[in-house]
Amino acid sequence: MRYTAEHKQATHARILAAAEQLFRAEGFSGASVERVMRAAGLTVGGFYAHFASKESLLAESLRAFMAERKVRWLAGLEDLRGPAFLDHFARRYLSLYNRDTGQTSCMMPSLLSDLTRAPPEVQASFSEGLEDLVDAGKGQLPAREGATPRQQMLATVALCFGAMTLARATGSQAVSAEILDAARALLLAGAPVTQAGEAPVRRSGPARNTGERLQGKRTGAPVSEPGAASSRRARSVRKKQAR
Secondary structure (H helix, E strand, O other): OOOOHHHHHHHHHHHHHHHHHHHHHHOOOOOOHHHHHHHHOOOHHHHHHOOOOHHHHHHHHHHHHHHHHHHHHHOOOOOOOOHHHHHHHHHHHOOHHHHHOOOOOOOHHHHHHHHOOOOHHHHHHHHHHHHHHHHHHHOOOOOEOOEOHHHHHHHHHHHHHHHHHHHHHOOOHHHHHHHHHHHHHHHHOOOOEOOOOOOOOOOOHHHHHHHHHHHHHHHOOOOOOOOHHHHHHHHHHHHHHHO
């Protein structure tokens, strides 16, 4: 029996949706082809009319998930920059709701461990989605001391995914919430944001002189203020000239 293109497309989407649910709940290793097709209400034999392998299914599922989540995570943040952007992004992702709804929210905490052992096809699919997310978000982050906009966005995504994984893994609700709070706080901490294109602010001589003065107080050694030695030399020269 021949099916229409629309029917095949709808079946394909059904398989993807069922797979995503299982990947969230049990990770890649826990979702067999048989279980995916059963969850989709289809026979196992029909799987290979849509996907070459289970790995191909995961690769496509990751692409679809990252594309959809990129839109959701960044929606409404287009006019925010720097700390304001990070604050809204972090609160949107690192929430107790997302922690407690793993079967309907982000599936990355369930898959990150599997991805470290996944074949190149699957890892490339995730990398593609990650790059798209970072490219879309880095424009909201002006350069700051020690970190480019791209580095800031990469670190933000890494911290969010890692913190959510830890928060879901711990058995203590209090510690779990503390992990999410700590990750949000860390994202907003750090060096002051500079304008795009500005050179990073460097600490100059006075800071070192302050340290030297403190060291002198600890050891008891006399420490002159900056410029004092030059003033003494100038007075000595004037006295010699007067003679």
